[in-house]
Amino acid sequence: MQTRRKMLTQSAQVAGLLATAGLLPQAAQAAWSQAAFDAKTLAEAVKALGGGAPAESKDVSITGPDIAENGAVVPVGCSTGLAGVKMLALMVEKNPSALAAVFTVSDSVDANFNTRVKMGQSSNVFAVAIMNDGKVLYAAKEIKVTLGGCGG
Amino acid sequence: MADPMRIRAQAAGDKATVRVLMSHEMETGQRKDSAGKAIPAWFIQEVTATHNGKPVLSAQWGPSVSKNPFMQFNVKGAKAGDKIAVTWTDNKNDKRTDEATVS
Numbered sequence: 001m002q003t004r005r006k007m008l009t010q011s012a013q014v015a016g017l018l019a020t021a022g023l024l025p026q027a028a029q030a031a032w033s034q035a036a037f038d039a040k041t042l043a044e045a046v047k048a049l050g051g052g053a054p055a056e057s058k059d060v061s062i063t064g065p066d067i068a069e070n071g072a073v074v075p076v077g078c079s080t081g082l083a084g085v086k087m088l089a090l091m092v093e094k095n096p097s098a099l100a101a102v103f104t105v106s107d108s109v110d111a112n113f114n115t116r117v118k119m120g121q122s123s124n125v126f127a128v129a130i131m132n133d134g135k136v137l138y139a140a141k142e143i144k145v146t147l148g149g150c151g152g
Numbered sequence: 153m154a155d156p157m158r159i160r161a162q163a164a165g166d167k168a169t170v171r172v173l174m175s176h177e178m179e180t181g182q183r184k185d186s187a188g189k190a191i192p193a194w195f196i197q198e199v200t201a202t203h204n205g206k207p208v209l210s211a212q213w214g215p216s217v218s219k220n221p222f223m224q225f226n227v228k229g230a231k232a233g234d235k236i237a238v239t240w241t242d243n244k245n246d247k248r249t250d251e252a253t254v255s
Binding site: 033036037072073074075077092095096097099100101102103104106107108109110112113114115116117118119 | 167178180182201203206207208209210211212213214215216217218219221222223224225226227228229
């Protein structure tokens with residue numbers, strides 16, 4: 001007969017084993033998340049990072065040009081004024097792998113990052129905030145890429 | 153060893169804006185050379201930053217970050233004279249750390 005106490009110790013042991021094997025999401029975050037970078041869509045990438053269903057939010061903002069003349073260098077920024085943000089991610093919808101960058105927010109940095117990404121074609125770019133409570137909020141912006149450089 | 157990063161950290165009020173320009177190919181693995189063979193992926197996977205030795209930021213990057221990547225972030229509580237160090241690690245396990253002083 002298994003008592004509740006026995007079961008709790010056992011499950012704690014199993015959890016410990018999983019953590020050492022890097023199978024729990026918290027442990028997996030330390031290393032580069034292959035699964036998240038392999039994901040093709042916003043929802044898949046968010047799931048691989050340990051977030052729930054994404055919802056659009058006005059509290060997350062994305063900055064970038066409306067038209068990018070050179071798809072190899074598109075300056076984009078993501079920021080949020082919300083407290084309790086765990087990660088901020090940048091994703092390009094139509095790239096071969098959607099996820100471009102994930103920034104882990106700590107108490108000592110603002111949830112405001114700028115970088116440059118590559119874009120294969122005109123598409124939506126998402127700024128995704130994964131909150132400490134597992135909520136996922138995002139903002140989208142369409143950026144048009146003119147590879148010909150005619151500015152059209 | 154890769155070329156040095158260019159880091160500029162400027163104090164503004166109670167925080168410092170840090171701009172980093174790294175020197176890296178950031179090859180996606182999608183491109184092909186003139187013989188039609190795929191060029192293997194080579195890109196920065198992890199970036200970390202420290203403020204006076206205390207880690208303040210860690211980031212994971214994919215191949216879709218641009219060549220010679222640029223990154224900007226704000227460090228709270230950093231003032232002139234503080235040290236900001238940035239380290240990157242690429243998928244060939246090459247590393248580079250550079251340090252700058254907040255001005």
